[in-house]
Amino acid sequence: MRALTVLGTGPLALVQDLGRPGNAHLGVPPSGALDQPSLRLANRLVGNPESAAGVECLLGGLSVRAEASCTIAVTGPSVGVSVSGHAVGSHNPVHLSAGDELTIGTPDGGLRCYVGVSGGIEVPAELGSRATDVLSGIGPDALKKGDVLPLGTPGLPVGVDEIAPSRPADDLVIPILLGPRDDWFTKPSEQIAAGEWKVSPESNRVGLRLIGTVLRRDTAFRDVELPSEGLVTGAIQVPPNGLPVIFLADHPTTGGYPVIGVVATASLPLLAQARPGVRIRFRPTA
Numbered sequence: 372m373r374a375l376t377v378l379g380t381g382p383l384a385l386v387q388d389l390g391r392p393g394n395a396h397l398g399v400p401p402s403g404a405l406d407q408p409s410l411r412l413a414n415r416l417v418g419n420p421e422s423a424a425g426v427e428c429l430l431g432g433l434s435v436r437a438e439a440s441c442t443i444a445v446t447g448p449s450v451g452v453s454v455s456g457h458a459v460g461s462h463n464p465v466h467l468s469a470g471d472e473l474t475i476g477t478p479d480g481g482l483r484c485y486v487g488v489s490g491g492i493e494v495p496a497e498l499g500s501r502a503t504d505v506l507s508g509i510g511p512d513a514l515k516k517g518d519v520l521p522l523g524t525p526g527l528p529v530g531v532d533e534i535a536p537s538r539p540a541d542d543l544v545i546p547i548l549l550g551p552r553d554d555w556f557t558k559p560s561e562q563i564a565a566g567e568w569k570v571s572p573e574s575n576r577v578g579l580r581l582i583g584t585v586l587r588r589d590t591a592f593r594d595v596e597l598p599s600e601g602l603v604t605g606a607i608q609v610p611p612n613g614l615p616v617i618f619l620a621d622h623p624t625t626g627g628y629p630v631i632g633v634v635a636t637a638s639l640p641l642l643a644q645a646r647p648g649v650r651i652r653f654r655p656t657a
Contacts, residue, residue, distance in 0.1 A: 373490060373522040374438040377514050378472065381432015384514040386492055387485075388424040391500035391509075395624040401604060402504040402620050405576060405643030406483055409446040412534070413487030416444035416464045418526040423491030424501040426514070428484045431475040433514075435486075437467035441522060442489040448481030448644060449536040462534040481539040481644040489525035505576050506621040539644040545634055547607065547653050552629035555592040556609070559631055560655045562586055568615065572647040576621040578608075579642055581651060585613035586631065599625040605634035607653075617642060 377384075387410065390403020404410035404427055411421040426433060431450050437443075445452045445461040452461050453474050459465045461484075467473060475484055494501050494511045503510040514520075553559035566584035573580045586609050602608070606618045608628045617634060619642065632655065634642065645651070 375435040375520045377518040379434040383429040385427045385503040386511045387427040387502050389422045391498045402502040406640040409485045413444045413446040413485045417442045417487045417489040426486040431477045434474040436472045444487045447484040448478035450478040451476030490523035493521045493523040542650045545638045546656050547632040549632045555629040557589050563653045568651045570645045570649045579617040581615045599627045602626050606630045607632045
């Protein structure tokens with residue numbers, strides 16, 4: 372049987388693919404890997420379609436045993452990787468024989484490592500995806516010791532350029548498009564451009580909670596609230612305390628607090644790797 376047996380998980384390990392977008396009308400978030408470029412790369416390194424399911428590991432810590440010959444690649448932030456006690460490094464394909472044990476350390480920076488394995492992880496799909504959605508509970512449960520992950524049929528690895536993983540930054544400047552409810556705030560462009568925040572430890576796959584500058588509503592909107600309206604990934608919602616929340620892949624599909632802006636899609640992987648304490652500023656764009 373082509374499979375991996377989970378020996379340890381670290382703080383949180385989830386099966387993730389590229390998600391199940393297009394189901395907001397059912398109240399289902401897009402979900403999927405928060406750092407999609409890293410999952411896509413892991414899959415390319417082991418010969419999978421970029422959409423194949425792998426494992427997203429919060430702060431590393433995953434340990435698995437191969438029950439058959441397979442190829443594995445670990446991407447995301449640079450991290451120590453070993454096979455049966457021998458260091459092999461990250462961001463390159465590594466062959467495992469049956470019985471080999473792969474262990475991922477803790478990255479020095481960043482939050483989430485990604486494991487691609489030849490054939491992909493073939494747990495049952497729900498709504499066309501194998502991704503775990505922590506908000507709705509759709510998809511497989513968080514991995515635990517003793518879980519057996521079935522693998523699909525392997526493909527042929529493709530060549531990629533030499534990869535030099537970079538350490539995620541401690542200071543991020545994130546481009547955003549203002550709206551749709553920026554008119555609820557006093558001088559919104561000036562406020563958000565001048566603000567300074569840090570990532571809160573209360574952040575998760577649903578949203579990145581920020582602590583720092585309190586955004587002030589215009590006087591006309593201080594005592595009113597919105598009916599719930601649709602939300603997209605990257606929406607920056609501002610609750611009554613004035614501290615922004617950036618919604619990530621497992622976000623609710625509707626919300627009743629005003630959205631002052633939306634993060635550019637290209638910046639979402641940076642936010643996926645932002646640890647608590649990382650400093651964030653926003654740059655409004657036209």
